[in-house]
Amino acid sequence: MGATISLDYITHRFSRGAAPTLEKIENRIEPGEMVALIGRSGCGKSTLLHMLAGLLIPSEGCVRVNGHQVSRPSAKWNMMFQKASLYPWMSVRENAALGLLFSGMAKAEAFSRVDELLEMLGLHDKRDVNVQSLSGGQQQRVALARSLATDPEILLLDEPFSALDAFTRTALQEEVPAICRDLDITMVIVTHDIDEAIAMADRVMIMSQNPGRIVGELDVELPWPRRHMDAGFQSLRDQLMTQFKETDDGLAGRKAITETTDDDAENAA
Amino acid sequence: MSTQTTQALSGTSGAQVNLAPVISWLAALRYPAIGITTLLALWWLGGYVVANDPDMWAFANFAPAPTFSALYDLVASGDIWPTIVSSLYRVLIGLFWGVVIGVPVGVLIGYVGTAMKIANVPFQFLRMISPLAWMPIAVLAFATWDAAIIFLLVMATVWPIMFSTAHGVRRIDPNWFKVAKNLGASGPQMLRRIILPAIMTDVMAGIRLAVGVAWVVLVPAEYLGVTSGLGYAINDARDTLAYDTLAAIVLVIGLIGYGLDTICGLLIKRFNWHVE
Numbered sequence: 001m002g003a004t005i006s007l008d009y010i011t012h013r014f015s016r017g018a019a020p021t022l023e024k025i026e027n028r029i030e031p032g033e034m035v036a037l038i039g040r041s042g043c044g045k046s047t048l049l050h051m052l053a054g055l056l057i058p059s060e061g062c063v064r065v066n067g068h069q070v071s072r073p074s075a076k077w078n079m080m081f082q083k084a085s086l087y088p089w090m091s092v093r094e095n096a097a098l099g100l101l102f103s104g105m106a107k108a109e110a111f112s113r114v115d116e117l118l119e120m121l122g123l124h125d126k127r128d129v130n131v132q133s134l135s136g137g138q139q140q141r142v143a144l145a146r147s148l149a150t151d152p153e154i155l156l157l158d159e160p161f162s163a164l165d166a167f168t169r170t171a172l173q174e175e176v177p178a179i180c181r182d183l184d185i186t187m188v189i190v191t192h193d194i195d196e197a198i199a200m201a202d203r204v205m206i207m208s209q210n211p212g213r214i215v216g217e218l219d220v221e222l223p224w225p226r227r228h229m230d231a232g233f234q235s236l237r238d239q240l241m242t243q244f245k246e247t248d249d250g251l252a253g254r255k256a257i258t259e260t261t262d263d264d265a266e267n268a269a
Numbered sequence: 270m271s272t273q274t275t276q277a278l279s280g281t282s283g284a285q286v287n288l289a290p291v292i293s294w295l296a297a298l299r300y301p302a303i304g305i306t307t308l309l310a311l312w313w314l315g316g317y318v319v320a321n322d323p324d325m326w327a328f329a330n331f332a333p334a335p336t337f338s339a340l341y342d343l344v345a346s347g348d349i350w351p352t353i354v355s356s357l358y359r360v361l362i363g364l365f366w367g368v369v370i371g372v373p374v375g376v377l378i379g380y381v382g383t384a385m386k387i388a389n390v391p392f393q394f395l396r397m398i399s400p401l402a403w404m405p406i407a408v409l410a411f412a413t414w415d416a417a418i419i420f421l422l423v424m425a426t427v428w429p430i431m432f433s434t435a436h437g438v439r440r441i442d443p444n445w446f447k448v449a450k451n452l453g454a455s456g457p458q459m460l461r462r463i464i465l466p467a468i469m470t471d472v473m474a475g476i477r478l479a480v481g482v483a484w485v486v487l488v489p490a491e492y493l494g495v496t497s498g499l500g501y502a503i504n505d506a507r508d509t510l511a512y513d514t515l516a517a518i519v520l521v522i523g524l525i526g527y528g529l530d531t532i533c534g535l536l537i538k539r540f541n542w543h544v545e
Contacts, residue, residue, distance in 0.1 A: 053451055055447065055450065055451060073450050073451045073453065074453055075451075075452050075453040078451060078452070079451050081444060081447070081448065083444055085442065085444040085445055085447075085448045087445065087462075087463065087466070087467075088542045088543070089466040089467070089469075089542035090466075098449070098452055098462070099452035099453060101462070102449075102452050102453050102454045102455070102458050102462075103453060146452070150452065150453075
């Protein structure tokens with residue numbers, strides 16, 4: 001069952017007195033919704049995703065999942081990273097079953113559940129091989145199986161396909177949202193790829209930089225599976241690109257920040 | 270028809286297959302064989318020179334022939350076994366404590382940056398002190414000679430194991446921690462399923478170094494006090510002028526040391542998860 005995520009007025013500073021990396025972020029993600037978070041690299045979108053996962057606690061405000069404040073990581077809201085980071089001393093199966101084993105499930109039961117997932121992801125013939133012999137795409141599929149094995153309510157994706165070849169990437173961009181819809185999982189993906197955002201999400205949030213804020217939103221109401229060549233896809237991409245550029249008027253943004261910092265300095269003095 | 274041909278073929282290749290491993294095994298042994306033969310030749314030459322030198326002829330029993338005959342006697346009479354057992358026992362107990370102390374401390378100083386900063390200088394300082402230099406203190410501090418020797422062996426084994434473990438921990442991919450935390454790993458689970466397997470190769474490499482150092486330190490440590498072990502046996506042979514026995518024990522020390530190192534090498538291979 002997908003979960004509701006609410007971002008309650010999140011502001012984050014990496015050190016006391018530093019300019020905020022994230023500022024006053026407020027939003028609500030509905031159960032089963034698929035959201036893409038786009039922005040320039042360094043805008044804090046990945047930081048925000050780590051907060052959703054409970055891997056980082058915001059200095060002000062909080063993340064709530066189904067109304068409960070997130071204070072630590074849980075296998076119920078699961079994150080996939082850019083690198084698959086599989087454990088080379090474990091087989092494909094053991095890697096995929098890791099979350100279940102951590103939760104105390106018996107090995108045999110965990111393996112039988114994971115076998116179904118591996119079958120679904122086309123890895124059933126690889127389940128006993130060493131993960132180091134897999135291709136990048138296969139490794140990322142194992143990581144996906146590992147994330148799905150624990151029956152997550154939320155799947156968080158931190159640019160998970162950016163290191164893959166175009167063919168594998170396109171396939172996974174189609175598969176992952178389909179799986180999330182099937183299993184009713186709330187999905188949040190962080191990306192700097194506008195096409196990826198449109199291909200995978202119901203709603204795209206645009207983040208500005210310095211400080212990171214959500215400055216725009218766009219609903220993607222295209223049928224599944226989405227094709228990059230479709231007219232609807234193209235026009236949405238143009239809209240998003242325009243919005244994205246508007247948020248990126250660097251000079252004005254930077255000027256505003258210098259002024260606030262000066263004010264702060266005066267206040268401090 | 271085709272099946273018959275296949276059978277015939279597999280029949281002939283079967284006969285060849287029986288020989289092939291033996292041949293490749295022999296081929297692999299050819300360079301070590303050259304090395305060992307050279308060593309034996311030099312030894313024999315040294316023995317010949319000593320035997321023909323009027324000042325040194327008394328030591329002629331160090332030569333290969335008397336040595337191997339003494340070795341045969343030692344093995345045949347069974348006298349050598351208690352000696353080997355007591356030496357191996359000391360090394361294994363020393364190694365055990367080296368691991369028990371070295372691995373947890375290594376994990377700690379590898380994992381906690383501050384602990385590394387604090388411990389680095391004192392540990393590097395202690396590491397450079399020859400384990401044998403602790404002998405007088407060990408003798409004062411421990412009730413038995415055996416315990417004193419084991420203490421020296423611990424002082425020899427703990428540093429390589431500790432530093433190798435710490436190095437292994439620092440080398441762990443930080444993403445592995447993040448993924449495990451994300452999957453809900455508790456502290457002990459993180460240790461057992463992630464940290465320990467990740468550092469196993471480095472711990473084994475440290476143990477291999479430690480075994481080498483311990484075996485080298487053991488013999489001089491056994492010169493003192495105890496009445497068993499290979500070091501004692503060497504001293505005893507010297508006192509009774511049994512140079513052939515002395516040389517045979519030197520041979521045994523080398524052989525066991527080589528054997529221990531080979532076992533460690535195999536264990537490293539067993540625990541190594543890196544793909545070459």
